[in-house]
Amino acid sequence: MKPTLLVLAAGMGSRYGGVKQIDSVGLHNETLLDFATYDAMRNGFGKVVYIIRKDIEKDFRERLFDRVARNFDAEYVFQTPEFGLTSQQLQQAATRSKPWGTIHAVLCAQEAIHEPFAVINADDYYGRAAFKTLGTHLSALPVDGTDHAMVGFVLGNTMSRSGTVSRAICTVKDDYLVSMKENTKIGYEGDKIISTLDDQKIELTGKEWVSMNFFGFSPKAFEEFHQYWDTFLAKNLTSEKAEALLPEAASDIVAHGKGRIKVYTSPESWFGMTYPEDRAIVKEEIAKKIRDGYYPEILWER
Secondary structure, eight states: OOOEEEEEOOOOOTTTTSOGGGOBOSTTSOBHHHHHHHHHHTTTOOEEEEEEOGGGHHHHIIIIIHHHHTTSOEEEEEOOTTTTOOHHHHHHTTTOOSOOOHHHHHHHTGGGOOSOEEEEETTBOOOHHHHHHHHHHHHTSOTTOOEEEEEEEEGGGSOOTTSOEEEEEEEEETTEEEEEEEEEEEEEETTEEEEEETTEEEEEOSOOEEEEEEEEEOTTHHHHHHHHHHHHHHHHTTOSSOOOOHHHHHHHHHHTTSOEEEEEEEOOOOOBOSSTTHHHHHHHHHHHHHHTTSSOSSOSOO
16 A cells, blocks of 8 residues: 655745745746655655645645646645634634644544555655655555654754754654654754753754654554644643644654654755745755756656
């Protein structure tokens, strides 16, 4: 059974200042997501499901989806604020405008997932080898299996000089995840890498293994995701900013003894679309990979 690629593409892009998931970076107006989808297709994945907001649907189809769907099995689902909430809960959360977070997005796509699946961010570049690694793992994973997986990256390879980044720092033993802690504000202060967590500054080495939201799960993981979501809502229903985060829910699978997460590692250096200044860097990186023959100049048949 070929796995599915699930793409988190419903973000607001507040730091970027626009809809970064469909901003063009290729030689023929391809998005960063075009290249991720292409890498997945070439490395054992059988379908892609994009999670988007309703308000970007028209642009999303015109700038990305329609050409991908002509070449690959593709669909999209919406992340809506009301999904997973009762009418009473919606009333209590009526003033909230911020999306509920990545685990909420994944749950919005559950009905479209029937096979083992990988999850990625829409605005990060992961590299072809990482897709091959997870594609191979997921192809051998039963739909009710509990041996999940992730690809970890070296923190120092995932930093941005344009501002802070969010990374989940991993504790790993014997190639399996022990725990993850989301650090939502990691940045440079001079040459030092500093995480500001709970109003405290912690200096990091840059050699830590971190999650870039590149996970692989069987559908069995949805059971733990629902439990995490229910617990999150009970604590944060009236919060304006709290987010239900995929790394935390994934870590709960391990903490609650519901499965294991194999940690594969990648030496790839990150680039992505977090800040406006990043677009020029991404365009040059993609152009270089095309010049080197890593990607064809034209990805998709028109």
